[in-house]
Amino acid sequence: MNNKEKLISAAAEAALKAYAPYSRFRVGAAVLADDGTIYTGVNVENRSYGLTICAERNAIAHAVSMGMKAVKAVAIYSPDSKEPLPPCGACRQVITEFSAPDAVVICCGSNENAVEIPVSELYPMDSLHNLKKF
Ligand code: THU
Numbered sequence: 001m002n003n004k005e006k007l008i009s010a011a012a013e014a015a016l017k018a019y020a021p022y023s024r025f026r027v028g029a030a031v032l033a034d035d036g037t038i039y040t041g042v043n044v045e046n047r048s049y050g051l052t053i054c055a056e057r058n059a060i061a062h063a064v065s066m067g068m069k070a071v072k073a074v075a076i077y078s079p080d081s082k083e084p085l086p087p088c089g090a091c092r093q094v095i096t097e098f099s100a101p102d103a104v105v106i107c108c109g110s111n112e113n114a115v116e117i118p119v120s121e122l123y124p125m126d127s128l129h130n131l132k133k134f
Helices: 003-015 055-065 089-098
Strands: 028-033 038-042 071-077 099-108 115-118
Touching: 003 028, 003 038, 003 055, 003 071, 003 099, 028 055, 038 055, 055 071, 055 089, 071 089, 089 099
Parallel strands: 071 099
Antiparallel strands: 028 038, 028 071, 099 115
């Protein structure tokens, strides 16, 4: 299994742990860090629907919590979508906070028809990247 396949299968395995009792739409995400480590996340819904957090943002938060410095790739998988699942707008913004310039997102559905797209294409004209960090 190559790195891309490993990342997709980590996202697929994670998706089975999604907490999605309201939408019944399970999502798993796997972040590949610049040091080769894979961190996963799932969507976690809430009975107050707006508090739901997507799998991609949970995977990023998990990765940062474990010391990840930069994202090389993110795989997204839903067993409940035949079509490849791209990240929502909020997740695109959060991914760009940590993504390396050549980072890619791999969108997957159950049809095994993965689509790989550079973060720079998924989220063009990104703003405030040079905002001073303290
Ligand atoms: N969801 C994700 O986790 N990632 C996406 O890219 C799209 C949507 C979740 C949020 C919610 O729990 C469910 O999928 C239906 O929108």
